[in-house]
Amino acid sequence: MSTYAIDAHELTRRFGQFTAVDAITFHVEQGEVFGFLGANGAGKTTAMRMLIGLLVPTSGSATVAGYDISTQAEQVRRRIGYMSQRFSLYEDLTVQENITLYGGIYGVSDRDITTRTGGILARIGLEHAGNELVREIPLGWKQQLAFCVALLHRPGVVFLDEPTGGVDPITRRRFWELIYETAAQGTSVLVTTHYLDEAEYCNRISIMVDGAIAAMGVPSAVRNQFGAATLDDVFLRLTRPGAGV
Amino acid sequence: MKAFLGFVRKETLHLLRDRQTLAILLLLPLIQVLIFGFAVRTDVRKIPIAVVDPTPDIATLELRDRLAASERFHVVGVASSSQNLETQFRAGSIRQALVLPSEVERRLGRGDSLLIQLLTDGSDPNTGGIMQGYATAVIHRWYGDAAPAQDGLRIEPTSRLRYNPTLESSHLFVPGLVAFVLTIMSAMMTAISITREKETGTMEMLLVSPIRPAAIVVGKVIPYIVLGFSGVILVLIAARVVFQVPLRGSLTLLLAECGLYIITALALGIVISTKAPTQRTAMIFALAGLMMPTMLLSGFIFPLDSLPGWLQAISFMVPARWFLVVVRGIMIKGAGLATLWQETLVLLGMTAFFLLVGSRKLAIRLS
Numbered sequence: 001m002s003t004y005a006i007d008a009h010e011l012t013r014r015f016g017q018f019t020a021v022d023a024i025t026f027h028v029e030q031g032e033v034f035g036f037l038g039a040n041g042a043g044k045t046t047a048m049r050m051l052i053g054l055l056v057p058t059s060g061s062a063t064v065a066g067y068d069i070s071t072q073a074e075q076v077r078r079r080i081g082y083m084s085q086r087f088s089l090y091e092d093l094t095v096q097e098n099i100t101l102y103g104g105i106y107g108v109s110d111r112d113i114t115t116r117t118g119g120i121l122a123r124i125g126l127e128h129a130g131n132e133l134v135r136e137i138p139l140g141w142k143q144q145l146a147f148c149v150a151l152l153h154r155p156g157v158v159f160l161d162e163p164t165g166g167v168d169p170i171t172r173r174r175f176w177e178l179i180y181e182t183a184a185q186g187t188s189v190l191v192t193t194h195y196l197d198e199a200e201y202c203n204r205i206s207i208m209v210d211g212a213i214a215a216m217g218v219p220s221a222v223r224n225q226f227g228a229a230t231l232d233d234v235f236l237r238l239t240r241p242g243a244g245v
Numbered sequence: 246m247k248a249f250l251g252f253v254r255k256e257t258l259h260l261l262r263d264r265q266t267l268a269i270l271l272l273l274p275l276i277q278v279l280i281f282g283f284a285v286r287t288d289v290r291k292i293p294i295a296v297v298d299p300t301p302d303i304a305t306l307e308l309r310d311r312l313a314a315s316e317r318f319h320v321v322g323v324a325s326s327s328q329n330l331e332t333q334f335r336a337g338s339i340r341q342a343l344v345l346p347s348e349v350e351r352r353l354g355r356g357d358s359l360l361i362q363l364l365t366d367g368s369d370p371n372t373g374g375i376m377q378g379y380a381t382a383v384i385h386r387w388y389g390d391a392a393p394a395q396d397g398l399r400i401e402p403t404s405r406l407r408y409n410p411t412l413e414s415s416h417l418f419v420p421g422l423v424a425f426v427l428t429i430m431s432a433m434m435t436a437i438s439i440t441r442e443k444e445t446g447t448m449e450m451l452l453v454s455p456i457r458p459a460a461i462v463v464g465k466v467i468p469y470i471v472l473g474f475s476g477v478i479l480v481l482i483a484a485r486v487v488f489q490v491p492l493r494g495s496l497t498l499l500l501a502e503c504g505l506y507i508i509t510a511l512a513l514g515i516v517i518s519t520k521a522p523t524q525r526t527a528m529i530f531a532l533a534g535l536m537m538p539t540m541l542l543s544g545f546i547f548p549l550d551s552l553p554g555w556l557q558a559i560s561f562m563v564p565a566r567w568f569l570v571v572v573r574g575i576m577i578k579g580a581g582l583a584t585l586w587q588e589t590l591v592l593l594g595m596t597a598f599f600l601l602v603g604s605r606k607l608a609i610r611l612s
Contacts, residue, residue, distance in 0.1 A: 052453050074455065082453045086446030092262045093255065104251030105456045 002063045005030050005157045005188035006051060010060035013046050020046040022211035023060060028157070028190055028204075033183045035202030035219075036192040037231075039239045043211040044192045045085075045161060051190070052082050052159050065156040078106070081150035081158035081187075085165060089146050091135035095126060098134060099149060106153035113152075120148040123178075140171030147178055151187065158182065160191040164198065176201050196231040205231075207238055214238045248456050252464035259438070260468050270434070274426045274476045278483040281418045291319040292376050294341040297327045302350035308387045312343070317379050330364065340366040341376055343384075353392050408577050415488035420572035421545030423480055423503065424565040428539045430473045431507045433531035435466055435514030440527040443518075459604065466511045473507045474500070493579030499572065502585075505592055506568045510535075512599035513564070519606035539565040567591045 006028040013021040021043045028034040038044045049055040051064055053073045062069045065079035089098045096117065103113035121127045124144040129137055134145070143163060150158055160179075164172045176198065183189050183203075191202070199205050199219060206216040215222050215238060219231060226234045260267060294312060298305045301323075312318045321339050324330075333339045344362035346352070352359055363380055367373035409416045439462075442448035451461055477500075484490040492499070513535060521527035540546055542556065543565035549557060560566050567588040574580035574588075582589065 054449065054452060077453065077455045080453070082450065084446050084449050086449075088446045088450045090255065090259070090447060091445075093258055097255070097258065101251050101255045102450075102454075105248045105451070105454045107248065107455070 002027075002066055003030075004028060004063070005032065006034075006062065006064050006190060008047075008051070008060070008062040011047065011050060011057055011062050012059045013043075013050055013055060014058045019211050021050070024208070024211075024213050026206055026213060026216060028188050030156075030188055031183050031186045032203045033179060033189045033191065033201070035199045035205035036190060036208070037196070037199055037205055037235065038192075038208035042208040042239075044208050046211075047208070048159055048161060048190065048192060052080060053077060078153075079156045081153070081155040083143075083146050083150045083158070083160050083163055085162040085192075089134050089142065089149065092133060094131050094133055095121070095137070095145060096130045098145075099152065102149050103152050108153050116152055120145070120152070124148060140167045140174075143167060143171070144175060144178060147175070151182060155187060157188045157190065160189065162192055162194065164193065164195065172198070196235055199231050207235060209238050249460050249464055252456065252460065253467050256438070256465050257468045260472070270430060270472060271475065271479070273429065274422070274480045275483055277422055277426065278419070278480055278487065281422060282415050282484075282488050289372050289375050289379070290317060292317060292341055292379070293321045293339045294318050294343060294380070295321050295330060295333060295339045296323045297325070297330070297342065297344040298323055299325050299345070300347040300349070302348070304350040304353055304391050305345055307391060308343075308345070308384070311383055311387055315379075315383060318383075334364070334366055341380060343380065356392075359388070413488070413490075415484065415490050416577050417573075418545070419480065419484040419488070419490045420569055420576055421543065421565075422484075423477055423572055424506065424543060424545065424568050425536070425539055426476045426480055427473050427503065427506055428510050428535050428565065429531075430476050431466075431469055431510035432514035432517065432535050433528065434469050434472070435511050436517040436521065436527040436531050437524050438465055438469075439515065439518035440521050440524045444523055462515060462603075466514075469511065470504075470507055473510075474503065477503050490576065492576050494575035494581060498582060499575045502568070502571050502575065502589065502592075505589070505596065506564065509564045509568075509592055509596040509599065512596055512603050515603035516599055516606065519603060538563045542566065543569050545569060564592060564595050567595075 004027040006026075008027070009025050010023045011021060011025070012019065012023050024043075024047060036044045036048065046055065050057050051062060051069060053069060053076060057070065064076045067075040067079070069076055090101070093101065099117050099120065100113055103116070108116070117130070121130060124141060126137065126141055126145065129141075134142060137145070147160070147163060150160075164175055167175070172195075179189055179191065179201075191198075193199060202219065204216070204218055205222060206213045207222070208214065215225065215234065217225070222234055223229070223231060226237060228234045228237065296309055296312065298309070309320065309323065313320045318341075321333075327342070327344050330339070330342050330344075334342070342362075342364040344364065346360055349359065361384060363377065363384070365373050365377045365380070439448075442451070452458070481492070485492070514531070517527055517530045517534070521530050538559075542549075542552070542560040542563045544560075545565070549560055549566070552560065570588045571585050571592070574585050
């Protein structure tokens with residue numbers, strides 16, 4: 001049993017002739033914030049979908065929270081949280097109803113749901129909005145709420161698929177504070193993002209190009225490795241080799 | 246189990262909060278009953294009929310009285326020759342004409358054969374046939390009474406229509422409407438509610454969670470089963486109160502068969518939802534793939550016997566066709582399971598098949 005939160009080995013996924021994810025090997029430590037970077041279509045979402053059990057790997061193996069994704073999917077499901085890039089709460093249910101629903105699905109006891117709900121609402125400043133329909137609260141708060149709901153059952157690993165798409169810089173900052181607080185409590189975070197300034201906030205990052213990991217490490221080390229001033233430059237050099245920055 | 250109940254509660258809330266859809270779903274059956282009941286009639290009343298009677302006498306007056314007394318006929322006029330009939334037919338002022346020979350009374354007395362001409366507007370073949378039937382019945386009854394019994398022995402066939410002696414069309418369409426309402430509520434709404442979660446991305450959240458796909462589907466359909474039953478009961482009450490449609494068989498059996506058909510339709514809805522990526526596609530699939538066959542190939546509107554062979558073959562695959570036989574059997578004929586077991590078995594088989602296909606599709610959705 002792996003002691004890493006995520007431990008992927010030669011993980012591969014092919015769709016017909018097309019190799020979306022090409023034998024990637026990486027691990028994520030307990031309590032680490034790991035950034036998954038790459039252009040659209042580089043394979044980061046496919047890789048994430050394999051790790052959370054929405055896609056079956058063509059070959060290779062991985063463990064998440066210590067359990068094998070192929071043979072112990074049920075165990076994995078109980079121990080992960082997930083927030084998709086599409087907003088994933090029910091708009092026609094109230095904040096409280098959404099929390100209760102997900103709590104119930106993950107087998108959180110009623111008492112814990114009640115206490116945790118108070119904590120969540122206080123944390124993101126929605127104390128008075130418990131009985132409001134989700135469609136009526138602003139997008140930035142919805143996303144913070146979705147994140148907290150994904151953490152309701154205290155998962156060991158949480159997967160965030162482009163969580164900050166379409167929100168203002170202040171809310172993005174607030175969102176990253178939430179991510180840090182979560183990691184500090186021992187939950188590992190795997191986050192995909194397009195924003196390279198956000199990548200600097202991660203403990204470690206990997207940059208995927210054409211399904212393979214082209215660079216991986218602490219952000220400063222990755223910059224140094226390519227002799228680049230910013231991750232932007234690294235990213236451009238990797239994704240457009242002809243550009244010659 | 247708690248997760249499952251929470252899920253059912255959530256699905257019920259979706260349904261209750263979407264007031265517009267809920268109102269449409271509950272009003273639709275009632276409106277359908279009223280429209281079909283009042284507007285789409287295949288039984289005919291007040292048929293405008295002209296009588297050509299060259300030599301009126303006691304016998305022909307008796308026949309004319311009988312026509313006039315029947316609420317099915319409205320005697321537009323009596324003429325002495327058939328000259329103007331054609332123009333009247335064309336103008337639509339008459340739909341039927343009865344042309345009597347001369348000296349009817351005397352011929353009857355002599356025991357001569359009597360040639361009576363009955364002309365019917367056949368531009369709508371269904372009503373044409375019905376009108377012809379009505380008129381023939383009146384003439385036969387009149388002849389039976391008017392012609393003196395000869396040689397003491399006569400063969401008199403008396404015909405009676407069983408189950409629906411007055412040919413009320415409401416008796417025919419109400420069972421079809423039950424099938425129609427259940428198809429919309431169960432199949433279409435299931436397909437839409439599952440594809441809606443795919444569209445909004447919440448389905449992913451559910452698939453990532455420990456809740457089993459089977460629990461998702463069952464939890465989703467339970468509120469629609471309740472809704473489907475409410476729809477059926479509304480249709481039955483409306484049919485009874487407004488159109489006096491009888492329920493001759495067992496109500497329990499009828500509701501049980503409706504329950505079976507609801508599950509058939511739900512299973513179809515699930516199959517559709519695995520194929521359709523969006524709510525819009527699901528709706529089109531449900532409309533074209535289910536509602537049209539339910540309307541046209543089940544015997545609801547067009548009699549199955551009049552379909553060409555290949556369409557009849559297709560109709561065997563339409564669940565509503567079998568369900569309709571069952572509902573008509575129970576409601577109109579008072580039939581029990583002893584006579585309807587074959588149709589029930591076919592429905593059971595279809596349900597099992599669709600459930601199997603649906604759950605297999607759901608199972609491989611991940612790969």
